[in-house]
Amino acid sequence: MDIFVQQIINGLVLGSIYALVALGYTMVYGIMGLINFAHGEVVMIGAMVALFFVKAFSGLPVVILLPLALAAAVCVCMAIGFSIERIAYRPLRHAPKLAPLITAIGISIILQHLAMLIWGRNYHAFPPVIPVSAHEIFGATITSLQVFIVLIAAAMMAGLTLLIQRTRLGRAMRATSQNPAIAQLMGVNINQIISATFVIGSALAAVAGLMVSANYSIAHYYMGFMLGLKAFTAAVLGGIGNLAGAMLGGILLGIIESLGAGYIGDLTGGFLGSHYQDIFAFFVLIGVLIFRPSGLIGERVAERA
Amino acid sequence: MKPTLLIANAISKQFGGVKALTDVSLTIRKGEIYGLIGPNGAGKTTFFNVLTGLYHPNGGELLFEGYKLRASAPHLAAQSGIARTFQNIRLFSNMTALENVMVGRHVRTQAGVVGAVLRDPQTRREEADIHRRAEELLHYVGVADRANDLAKHLSYGDQRRLEIARALATEPKLLALDEPAAGMNASETAELRVLIEGIRNDGITVLLIEHDVKLVMGLCDRVAVLDYGVKICEDVPAVVQKNPKVIEAYLGGSVA
Amino acid sequence: MMTFSFDSLRQDKRAAIAATVGIGLVLAVFPFIVGSALGNSWLRILDFALLYIMLALGLNIVVGFAGLLDMGYIAFYAVGAYLYALLASPHFGLHLPVWIIIPCGAVLAGIAGALLGAPTLRLRGDYLAIVTLGFGEIVRIFMNNLNAPVNITNGPQGISSIDPIHLGGVTLAKPLSVLGITVPSLHAYYYLFLALALLIIFVSIRLQDSRIGRAWVAIREDEIAAKACGINTRNIKLLAFTMGASFGGVAGGLFAGFQGFVSPESFNLMESIMILCMVVLGGMGHIPGVILGGVMLTVLPEFFRHSAGPIQQALFGKILLDPEALRMLLFGLALVLVMLYRPAGLWPSTIRRREFSSGTDKEGA
Numbered sequence: 001m002d003i004f005v006q007q008i009i010n011g012l013v014l015g016s017i018y019a020l021v022a023l024g025y026t027m028v029y030g031i032m033g034l035i036n037f038a039h040g041e042v043v044m045i046g047a048m049v050a051l052f053f054v055k056a057f058s059g060l061p062v063v064i065l066l067p068l069a070l071a072a073a074v075c076v077c078m079a080i081g082f083s084i085e086r087i088a089y090r091p092l093r094h095a096p097k098l099a100p101l102i103t104a105i106g107i108s109i110i111l112q113h114l115a116m117l118i119w120g121r122n123y124h125a126f127p128p129v130i131p132v133s134a135h136e137i138f139g140a141t142i143t144s145l146q147v148f149i150v151l152i153a154a155a156m157m158a159g160l161t162l163l164i165q166r167t168r169l170g171r172a173m174r175a176t177s178q179n180p181a182i183a184q185l186m187g188v189n190i191n192q193i194i195s196a197t198f199v200i201g202s203a204l205a206a207v208a209g210l211m212v213s214a215n216y217s218i219a220h221y222y223m224g225f226m227l228g229l230k231a232f233t234a235a236v237l238g239g240i241g242n243l244a245g246a247m248l249g250g251i252l253l254g255i256i257e258s259l260g261a262g263y264i265g266d267l268t269g270g271f272l273g274s275h276y277q278d279i280f281a282f283f284v285l286i287g288v289l290i291f292r293p294s295g296l297i298g299e300r301v302a303e304r305a
Numbered sequence: 306m307k308p309t310l311l312i313a314n315a316i317s318k319q320f321g322g323v324k325a326l327t328d329v330s331l332t333i334r335k336g337e338i339y340g341l342i343g344p345n346g347a348g349k350t351t352f353f354n355v356l357t358g359l360y361h362p363n364g365g366e367l368l369f370e371g372y373k374l375r376a377s378a379p380h381l382a383a384q385s386g387i388a389r390t391f392q393n394i395r396l397f398s399n400m401t402a403l404e405n406v407m408v409g410r411h412v413r414t415q416a417g418v419v420g421a422v423l424r425d426p427q428t429r430r431e432e433a434d435i436h437r438r439a440e441e442l443l444h445y446v447g448v449a450d451r452a453n454d455l456a457k458h459l460s461y462g463d464q465r466r467l468e469i470a471r472a473l474a475t476e477p478k479l480l481a482l483d484e485p486a487a488g489m490n491a492s493e494t495a496e497l498r499v500l501i502e503g504i505r506n507d508g509i510t511v512l513l514i515e516h517d518v519k520l521v522m523g524l525c526d527r528v529a530v531l532d533y534g535v536k537i538c539e540d541v542p543a544v545v546q547k548n549p550k551v552i553e554a555y556l557g558g559s560v561a
Numbered sequence: 562m563m564t565f566s567f568d569s570l571r572q573d574k575r576a577a578i579a580a581t582v583g584i585g586l587v588l589a590v591f592p593f594i595v596g597s598a599l600g601n602s603w604l605r606i607l608d609f610a611l612l613y614i615m616l617a618l619g620l621n622i623v624v625g626f627a628g629l630l631d632m633g634y635i636a637f638y639a640v641g642a643y644l645y646a647l648l649a650s651p652h653f654g655l656h657l658p659v660w661i662i663i664p665c666g667a668v669l670a671g672i673a674g675a676l677l678g679a680p681t682l683r684l685r686g687d688y689l690a691i692v693t694l695g696f697g698e699i700v701r702i703f704m705n706n707l708n709a710p711v712n713i714t715n716g717p718q719g720i721s722s723i724d725p726i727h728l729g730g731v732t733l734a735k736p737l738s739v740l741g742i743t744v745p746s747l748h749a750y751y752y753l754f755l756a757l758a759l760l761i762i763f764v765s766i767r768l769q770d771s772r773i774g775r776a777w778v779a780i781r782e783d784e785i786a787a788k789a790c791g792i793n794t795r796n797i798k799l800l801a802f803t804m805g806a807s808f809g810g811v812a813g814g815l816f817a818g819f820q821g822f823v824s825p826e827s828f829n830l831m832e833s834i835m836i837l838c839m840v841v842l843g844g845m846g847h848i849p850g851v852i853l854g855g856v857m858l859t860v861l862p863e864f865f866r867h868s869a870g871p872i873q874q875a876l877f878g879k880i881l882l883d884p885e886a887l888r889m890l891l892f893g894l895a896l897v898l899v900m901l902y903r904p905a906g907l908w909p910s911t912i913r914r915r916e917f918s919s920g921t922d923k924e925g926a
Contacts, residue, residue, distance in 0.1 A: 035687055088897055095904030097686075098630070098841045105834055106896030109889055116886040229694070229830070236691045279702050282695030286680060289692055293683045357789060383791030391789075397782035400775075408779045412791025414772055418804065421771030422764050428771075435772070475791050 002139030007262040008255060009137075013146045013215065015254020016153035020208040021231030022238070022246035023160060024201030030177040030241035031197050032093075037104035038084055040228015041111035042202050045080060046073040046209025047219040048119055051126050058127050065129060066210075073206040080111070081202025082195055090191070108225075115221040126217045149211045156207060157247050160200070164243060169196060177241070230257075233285050239298020248296060256284050307334040310479060310510050311356075316365035318351055318534075325351040326534045328365070333479065338501065338511045340525035340542075342518065344554055347531040349514045350392055353483055356512075357389045358382040370478070383412050388477035390468040392484045392514075398457035402448055402467050405456050406439035409474025442470040446500060462493045469500065473509075480504060481512040486520055498524055518555075522546060530554065592751045603863075604747040608819060610859040611754035612812045617839040617855035618765050618848065619808025624837065625846035626774060627801035628781025630690040632833050633677070633697025637806040639704060639828035640673050641666035641813020643714060646823045649724040652715060659726045663814045670810025671803040678802030682795050697833050705825040719824025726753065726818035733818075750819055757815065761808055765848050768804065777801055778846070842899055844906030853908050865891045 021043055028036040053069040060068070088103040133144045164170035175183040176193045184190050212227065213219040230253065238249025260280030288296060311333040318326040326348045333339045341349050354360040356367060358379035367374040375381050388409075397405050414435060420428035443449040446466040451459055459467060465485055472480055482501070486494045494517065501524060505511050515521045521528060522542040529539040532554040538545055545551055596604045616638060623631045644666045648657045677696045681689050708716030725734030725746075733749040744752075768774045776797045779787040788794055817823050835858060843854020865888035873880050873887075899907060 029687070035690070088901075091901055092904055095900075096845070098624075098845065099900045099904040102838055102841045103897045103900045105838060106893045106900070109893030109896065113886040113889040113893065117882055117890070121883070233691060233695070236688060240687065276702065276706060279699050282699055285695055286692055289684055289688055290680050293685075293688065295688075359785065359788070379785075379788035380791045380793045383789060389789055391786070395783050395786040395789075397779050397786065399782055400778055404775060404778075408775050408787070408792070409790050411772060411776055411779075416772045418768065418773055418800065421773050422767045424767065432771070471790065 003262055004259075005138040006140035007258040009140055009142050009146065011255030011258030012251065013149050013254070014258060015234075015251035016150050017208050017211050017215075017227075017250075018231050018234045018254050019247045019250025020153055020156060020204045020211075021227065022235040022250040023157070023243065024205050025228075025232050025235040026238075026240055026243060026246040027173075027197050027201050029235070030243075031173060031180075031194060032089070034089065034100050035104065035232065036084070036089075036198075036201075037101065037228075038088075038107040038111060039201065039205060040224035040226075040231065041108050041115075042077050042080055042084075042205040042224070043209045043212070043227055043231075044115060044219070044221065044224030045111060046077045046202075046206030047213040047223065048115055048124075048209075048221070049073040049076045050206070050210040051124055051213045051219045052119070054127050054129055058129055062129055062131070070207065070210055073210055074203045077202040077206035077209070078199045081198040081205070085195060085198040090194075112221055112224065119221060121221065123218055123220045126213045126219065128217075130214060145215060149215060152207065153211070156204060160204070161243065163200075169193075173197060230281060233281060236295055237285050237288055239295025242295070242298055245295055245297045252296075253281055253284070257281050307336055309333070310335045310370060311512075312368040313352075313356070314366050314368065316352065316355055316367070317363045318348075318355055318360055319363050324534050326355070326362070326531075329531065329534070329536050330365075331529050331536060331539055333510060333512060334527075335478075335510055336505065336508065337526040338505050338513060338524055340521040340528040341512065341514045341531065342516075342521055342528060343531035346533075347554075348534040349531055350483060351534075352531070353389060353481055353512075353514060356382070356481060357387055380412070383475050383477075386476070386478035387481060388472035388475045388479070389481040390465070390472055390483055390485060392487065394461075394464050394468055396456040396464055396468060396471070399455055401453050402443060402456055402459060402463075403436075403439055403452040405467055406442050406470050406474045407435050409442075409471040410435040410438060412475050439470075439474060442473055443467075445473070445503075446470040447496070462489055465489070465497070466500070469504075473504070477509060479510045479512060481514075483514045484516060485513070486515060486517045494520060588755060592748045596745070596748065601747060602867075604751070606859060606863045608747060608750050608754055610856050611751070611758045612816055612819075613836070613839060613859045614758050614852050614855040615754075615761050615808055615812040615815075616836050617843070617851045618761050619805045619812070620836050621805075621840050621846065621848070621851045622765065622768070622777070622808070623801050623805040624840050625851065626769065626777040626781065627798060628777075629678075629681075629798060629801060630686060630693070631802075631805070632690045632694035632830075632837060633700070634693075634805070634809060634836055635828045635830075635833040636677070636697045636700035637670040637674055637809030638813040638816065638832070639700055639823075639825075640670045640806075641810035641815075642817040642823045642827070643704060643720075643813075644669055644810070645814040645817035646720040646723050647713075649818070650720055651722050652720050656724055659728065659814075659818060663811055666810040666814040667807040668810075670813065671807035673810075674802040674804075674806025675799050677806075678799050682798055694830065694833070697828075697830060701825050701828050701830075704828070714825075717825060719822060719826075721822045723817050723821045723823065725821060726750070726815070728753070754815060754819075757811060761811070762848065762852070769848065773797070773800065781846075838896060842896065842906055844909040847906070847908060847910040850906050850908035850910070854906070857907070861895060862888060862892050865889075 021039065024039045025036060028034060050069045050073040053072045054065060057065055057068070084107055088107050089100050092100045092103060130145055134141050164173060172183065172188045172193050173196070175186065175188055176190055180190050212223070231250065234249035234253040235246045236249070237253060238245025238247070257277055257280060261277040264276050264280060309332055313329060313331050315328040315330050316326055317328055329352060341352065343349055351360065355362045358374070358377055358381065361377040369385055369387065372385070374385065397408060400408070414431050416428045416431050440449065440452065443452050446469055448459065448463045448466050448470070451463060456464065456467060469482070469485070486497055489497060498520060501511055501513070513521065513525060525542055527540065528542050528545045530537050530545060530551050537550045537554060538548045592604055592607060595607055620631065620634045623629050623634070645662050647653055648655050648662050677693070681692050684692060704714045705717050707714040714720070725732050731737060733753065734746055736746060737744040737749050776787065776792045779790065779792060780794055780797060784794055839854035839858045840851050842858065843852065844850025866884070869884035869887040870880055873882065
């Protein structure tokens, strides 16, 4: 029972991070119909910048240090997100569908190896500047950091929802995602909206990056790849292009993975070990898509003639 | 009376809470040109999509030449002899006009992977037949001179005609045309009319959805009128024109 | 008039024969030129380029012709490679001949293609991409972990000491002596791979220009219209998955025999992405373009690998930047630049080149 609660807690933490990253994928997809393959690398850059900022100024008190590190990571990531769109996607808006996918892969490779050039190939440990206190609930442990991660992620998601639903910018974004041509006719500057989408998504990615590196105490130039993949899976699971879907998909995927890692051995009588954790996520995804081809709460697109 | 080709029996289709079709029954006879008209949103295209297997009806059945059509199996509908065009043209844009029509021959030909790779005499003969027939059809509809251009580069009117050629390539017994005259000018419409009459004279039954009332009334042997998903009338054009329900449906909604 | 056209026809035919003979000669002596000018490492790269051409052409059937975005294609390469490794190595003590294994690999990979394709038939575009990607990862993770409780794949260590390819009692692992000419092992593999690559090119061309090939393209262009034309899109899509996968299975078997070693690491997602890049960068759906893409993306990273260190050495007298990082950086840059300047690929088909953009999406009614 305590294992169950523990895995749920771990899953919730992991899921909150997935959800933040998944939002970045889903926003871009919703507006441009494009998989921003490089998004995972933006998370990695955010993690790296935050980690090295903390390393460099570790003398500062934590309450000042962490917000500053976060601000640095957010600024760098926003700049990168903005540039990616301008350089790699905007010129290809009317190109064949797979061309932007290839540039996205190219950008992803570039970012990864830029990080490798700047920060080297080694794993970097996150400095132990955050005082971590552990709490017991239902026989499981939850750290103050984990509580923080879940709370901040929830706040960010609430903020984003408000932004999309209540503001002028949000309305313009929704209009653009429905029909860019008409939105433009109504006076929406689509270029600005698309840039804003990338910038907002990248800011969320930066936050997620700091969370990952702080929670798992580690960062690496290659970490963005798998994380991005999982987050994208989460976005698809929920129904890509749908904000609530990304949040739901992220949290579900986190929990499924944790539970899978905890129980897969028992479930299969020891035949499959916990290294099958990654498979678990994909099996769930495939299962869901077979029955709901547009994701859990994705718009059902009937075949239209 | 001519023998029956298609019987639609109490076809219903809902989208969410919206009833697009309610118990629509109609009978199409061999060799006639049958018109399906009605105001915008009356359910004409929905009926087409049920007929050609794109939509699964919520109720009712279709009998084609006495056999029940399987629901939501478009390729089987084509195989049993129902071909269609689309309201907003759906060609294979990056294939040439000729290739578009050749795809239409798919359902009447057999060659598989082995034949394709080995190119045995039988496959070669079949390919030659496909090619020849596709060229004939391009001639027939009058776009032969554009045979090697990509479909997307054809003019609007040519694209409409090409779509008809592609549908004819499947050797249909029933050709269903979804607003073929939409966006055409008077002379193009006149040409289209000649084309449709020609198709009928070749023994193919035509089902026509059209907004151009003049075209429908002049061309069709019988006409059914849909309004809000319900068939309100089915008769020869002269009678339909005088039906008060039809007049109300057309004038009540909007001034057409 | 008659004689004139007859003559020109004969001239055309003669030109075609001359061109074929010329290209044949170049291809025949090519490994000797590469081997003596650039050394054995480039000869190996040449052999790999041929394998990648086979893979790219296989994926081209799925992505280029049928328009199904498959991001787990490497799984079929893995199936072929592992089949060879299991049937011709000390691992199970089996040593079956290559002419049995390779066709079996093609069939098994084809079946795997159909099995993995079947659940994805209802999915479109990007959903298909992520599911195929998931399948690719699942296959790799299984290979990584199927060493317990029963040791099938030997896990992350992979399978080594795989038999080199034998043809009729002759092994390609040692230099051959043909008519007094000594043919080194890498050259012999080159000729074998070339023969199979040509076969796959031939099959691709024949398929493209056939009833099946047209049906694939029709599905890519407009699935609903394809259905309305009587195409059984389910079967035709499965056929594309099967054919594409079987090419991958053949290449995988050859890879195992050539390399003598397989491990799950050779079949990661990056490899799938690489092959997809070959197809798109070369010119989707256009066979010569895809071949070019395969060659380019095999040679380019190797070129950067061989030059990233020495050029820095020459310019600055020391190595300032990690050559591996620099090489991939340049590679990423090349991908982006090619796509920005040639969005339809380096060598798209002539009709499509005239206007690459397919315009705006058609809206449903």
